[in-house]
Amino acid sequence: MIMKKKALNLVLIAGIAIGSIACKNDKKEIVETRDTQEATVSAEDAENYKINTNASTITWKGTKPTGEHVGTINIQKGTISATSEKVTGGNVVIDMNSITVTDEGMEEKKRTNLENHLKGTVEGKENHFFNVEKYPTATFEITGITEEEGKKMLQGNLTIKEDTKNIHVPVKTTVTGDEILIESESFTIDRTDWKVNYGSKSVFDDLGDSFINDDIELSILVKAKKA
Numbered sequence: 102m103i104m105k106k107k108a109l110n111l112v113l114i115a116g117i118a119i120g121s122i123a124c125k126n127d128k129k130e131i132v133e134t135r136d137t138q139e140a141t142v143s144a145e146d147a148e149n150y151k152i153n154t155n156a157s158t159i160t161w162k163g164t165k166p167t168g169e170h171v172g173t174i175n176i177q178k179g180t181i182s183a184t185s186e187k188v189t190g191g192n193v194v195i196d197m198n199s200i201t202v203t204d205e206g207m208e209e210k211k212r213t214n215l216e217n218h219l220k221g222t223v224e225g226k227e228n229h230f231f232n233v234e235k236y237p238t239a240t241f242e243i244t245g246i247t248e249e250e251g252k253k254m255l256q257g258n259l260t261i262k263e264d265t266k267n268i269h270v271p272v273k274t275t276v277t278g279d280e281i282l283i284e285s286e287s288f289t290i291d292r293t294d295w296k297v298n299y300g301s302k303s304v305f306d307d308l309g310d311s312f313i314n315d316d317i318e319l320s321i322l323v324k325a326k327k328a
Contacts, residue, residue, distance in 0.1 A: 134266035150325035162318040175199035229299035261295040
């Protein structure tokens with residue numbers, strides 16, 4: 102009987118350990134916002150690469166108690182500076198008018214309504230999210246690349262609407278001949294850091310279960326070619 106209890110305890114401990122590892126592996130990189138930083142000065146041997154906007158994109162995911170929505174945002178234009186070994190600077194302009202919802206199986210009318218709500222093109226709801234008429238673009242200005250806990254982190258000033266915060270994004274960068282590829286891991290930002298407060302339980306007290314989570318999950322793919 103004692104042996105059976107010991108065996109059972111070992112199974113339970115192993116199960117808890119495996120569950121803990123699985124949770125850690127599923128956790129997305131949570132990006133901490135920091136004060137705005139000075140942009141990097143490109144090295145003398147750095148060259149400029151023009152972003153291929155047709156091959157570059159940003160994907161997003163927003164969640165709430167009743168489910169989630171996913172979609173994309175286009176990069177409007179931008180340049181990346183790099184030496185033969187590494188990225189040294191750059192500027193990216195994000196087209197906020199291009200916000201799309203790509204939920205599978207969503208009715209087209211609901212899709213259009215949600216896209217318009219996010220863009221702020223619905224009368225009386227302009228400031229719920231991004232108010233693209235007033236703020237048609239967001240920007241990301243590279244301020245450096247560092248190593249943090251064994252990961253390459255792309256640092257940059259992200260401006261949404263009228264607020265700018267510096268974020269560190271986990272990325273892989275590849276410089277091959279005339280081309281650059283920058284690909285991020287999935288990471289999350291807190292939208293309220295840029296005063297995108299609609300439906301936020303951390304801002305409003307009377308939402309009950311009708312709230313939208315503050316965290317937005319993002320991933321970035323940028324391809325650029327030597328100008």
